[in-house]
Amino acid sequence: MQKYQMLIDGRWCDPSSSQWFETAEPFSGRPWALIPRGERTDADRAVDAAYRAFKAPAWAKLTGTARGALLRKLADLIEHNVELLGTIEQRDNGKLIAEVSGQVRNVAQWFHYYAGLADKIEGAVVPINKAGVFNYVKYEPLGVVAAITPWNSPLALTTWKMAPALAAGNTIVIKPSEFTSASLLELGRLxxxxxxxxGVVNVVTGYGPEVGEPLVTHPRVAKVAFTGGAAGGRAVNLAAAADFKSVTLELGGKSPNIVFDDADLDQAVKGAISGVFGASGQTCMAGSRLLLQESIHDAFVEKLVVAVREAKIGDPSRMETQIGPIATRAQWEKVLRMIEMAKAEGATCVLGGHPLEGPEFGQGQFVAPTIFTNVSNSMRIAQEEVFGPVLCILKFKDDAEAIRIANDVEYGLAAAVWTQNLQRALDSVDQLEAGTVWVNNYRATSFTTPFGGYKHSGLGREGGTEAIKEYLQAKSVWITTRPNRANPFVLG
Known part of the structure; x- marks a missing residue:
């Protein structure tokens, strides 16, 4: 049983509560590490340390090139520790080892990318409309960033915040999910x-009310970057507004995956599987609403059911496993409740719809891949995020109805279109209310491009050059080049 400490002000320290809690493997249910139970005192100490570091010459006077060098060194260390980080994250949240190893390698690439951007934060000389004045705009870091991250992809979703925040010159306090803290404590070590x-990088662990809320409301926190559910995001936004903090919120989704009758159906089936059954559906961008044109509906469903039925389900530490457990017991129970709700609403369950039991399923925190047909878009199962391996299939007649159904939801994180008609694809892209739209693929992401949502799916963007702007503020500088003899009582 490994016993962790928190990282505050460059030192490993015990929680002020002198309490730890167990973190367990979702597959076996066995506890494997002890995580510090932080409280407000620890959050305050971490923010104060980050604030001092932000002001101290050791960080504040570094050039962008020097910050980039540090980020590059961290990226190299991550690459050298892929197996360690991947194994720890897999033990903590039950994600497939085949997927999490690739994610960790991608995390290193995110740090490399923002290392390259650190010394390319450029201002501008403004051709001002006044004589005898020189004006320029420069961009400065915000200060202390509080990053609050979820359990489904802790390393990746923390990096989406940490890399641009540090590249821009901020300092950071990371609060991981209480279910998946270990991999981020290891990231702090690196x-x-x-x-x-x-003090530039701090990691404080514990529960939301005891650590997360004090971070969001701390007067020295300038920015909150949060990934989680819509309810949590709303609470964060309201609390941060009291001090006019900047926020980035990456929240939930109920993303439409639209298959038109001219699509390559075999590829679209693969895309539908990847869209909602990858990561056991525990991803904000899950394509949990599959919209099928009426003429291909029956054939597509038949192909899809056959393919999903053959999925290899079980121990996520095995490379051949394709679907792993639900990460937490509470989430497992929620998924099962929503499946029963869908049945009660009148949806037809054509595959799955039940928990999986047996020695090959460890402690039994598994849900069979589930597919519902005869779903109307007004059903709760079509409107609410499940965050599990559950797919709703809806029919549509034509392009206009497809777009109407796709947009008829409070979320707007992602969407996909499957068609071989370029005009239809581009028209759909223009009309879909989503921050990301894929055409003939699903779940492709990159550090080079922004990711974020419309509507209730969040605020701000992560990834690409857009993300570094989220951690900067503009300063306009006016310099008089000739004495001004105008009336001082009149605005010049």
């Missing part, structure tokens, strides 16, 4: 090894 000054 940040120390990379040479980041004390």
């Amino acid at each position: 940040a120390l090894e990379a040479g980041f000054p004390a």
